[in-house]
Amino acid sequence: MKKFGVAAIGDSGPFDLASNILDLQNHELDEQLSIFQVKLVEFAKQHNKELRDVPQFRAKFMRMCSAIGIDPLSLFDKNSHLFHIDDFYYQICVKIIEICRNTKDVNGGVISLEELHVNYFKNMNIEMEDIQKAIEMLTPLDGGFELFTIRKKEFLRSVPNELTDDQTKILEICSILGYASITLLRANLNWKKVRSQSVLDGMLTSGLLWIDSQSSDGEDLYWDPSWIIKLE
Amino acid sequence: MSVATPQIYKFPPLYTPQTNKLIRKQQLQTWESIILQSCAQLSKWCIGRNGKVYNQATGELLLSIFENEEIQRSCNIEFQQEIWAFMLQNGTALQLKEFEDSNMMAILWESLDSWSSTILEWCETSGKLNQVITIYEICQSDENSSCKFYGMPTSFCLLVLQRLVDCHRATLLKDQGKVVGVKIV
């Protein structure tokens, strides 16, 4: 757009100068912070033994890390056993519980391990096996965490009510196309309409499935929210 | 569509109101964040109640948020109303006086407080403190075309400035009964 008056003369207003300075400061701060973070990690590696042996020291150190935005998990190095190896899994456990709580309202408390891994843990260099091991450690808590497998894909259930066989079968169907419907259930499992309807309705109320009433053939579709991560 | 949307935007049931209460709330929050993000990306302050945004000059349809042609889904009117009610309640959408009849909603992808501090900062950096500035100058002046608040609707701007008045940083100046200028200190 054409500019009028003084503004027409040049684009460099007074803001450029101000924002340049601010940018510069920002950049410097960023740099300093990252250097500090690197040093902190180095420090952690050097004083690994002390950190492992003195819980107070460890707690203070962790607090400092979280204050400047280092996830304690990123400090763990499985091979060199930074801190104690169990601590590493405890941290993952805490993360998993947090994630389950946060996503409960979307997926009704059932999350696929793949989603956990891809969305939350991959960038922290944590492998699938680590997650599985951490989940094993959750069992003594008796908090209703349970792993189950649907078509070779593992899921974590974080709500106490157990899945019935029917519900598991529906989730199996969902893992093919992302959704289930009465027609699909009849074709695949030979279920009667009443049975399908009641199980599907139950799963809707407990938040395990989302309903979609706009399909092209007019039939209600019941979608599994763990399908969301597969959408491009 | 020219804006980036989260993966869930392509999830068909998002367009059907969910029956589970907790999930419905989550769904409304998802819609809220999609609307806020899209408006922020397009730098649009207003969106029609039907979710449509037009290019003011050419009349071209830029965005129709409640319709997703790719997956053939759309929100029905009742659900749209519910989303707006949710956003009005959260203060992320506003019904502005000047839009009352035209069915437009103002979208606060940044809070009024945040906008007011942006304007205050602009005054400080451009040396406009303690001077008379017109509302038009803030929102439309060519000098500000790179500012975040460039193109902000007047009534929206007044709301933002009112925040500054409330904390005694500004005085509104009227001409013929209409607020046209402001003095910020």
Added chain:
Amino acid sequence: MGQQGSRIKVTEADKAMLQLKMTKDELHRYSRRTENLIGTERAQLKTLCKSLHGKQLKQDNRARLLLKRVHYQERLLEQCSDQIINLETMVQSIEFKLIERQFIDGLQHGNELLKKLNSELSLERVENVMDAAAEQIEIQREVDDALSNAILGSTVNDEIDRELESLDQEVNGDKDTVPRVQDKLDQLPPANKLTEPKVSAPEEEKEPQREAPREEPLLA
């Protein structure tokens, strides 16, 4: 003009400035409109160009009219732009003048204060004060002299010299001199006696009342 519950003052100058800026905004709006108009008319002209060719175009009244309008509006736009610059310059000169006024006001206030302070400092008063001060300084000096003469006489120096000498011998001298130190110590009592008449000597000279109380504890 409205003012909504705040302590910020709106002066007459502010109001005038508001009017000025509003005019500028109006001009700005007009320029935008004209610019848009030129844009659409140029587009119209182009579509006309596509349908007509060569001579046909030159003879076409609509095309001629459109082009004329565009030129006319461009001239207007230029004028408008100049006017905006004029207004901007004006706004800036006004702002500068306002600051200048503040500067003059500041100077004036300073001047008045200076004047007031000067009127309080009359020459006569200053002379009186200076004289009095000089007098007091003179008295002070005399007292100082008297006090330093009174106690630190040359005898004290002699005494210090002697003591240092004895110290010197004690420390640096041979072992044979040990008895001599005893000799020197024997000589000390007369040195003490020497101070006595010296202390009483200034007593007679000046301010006997002052020295008197000092003597009393000495005797006791």
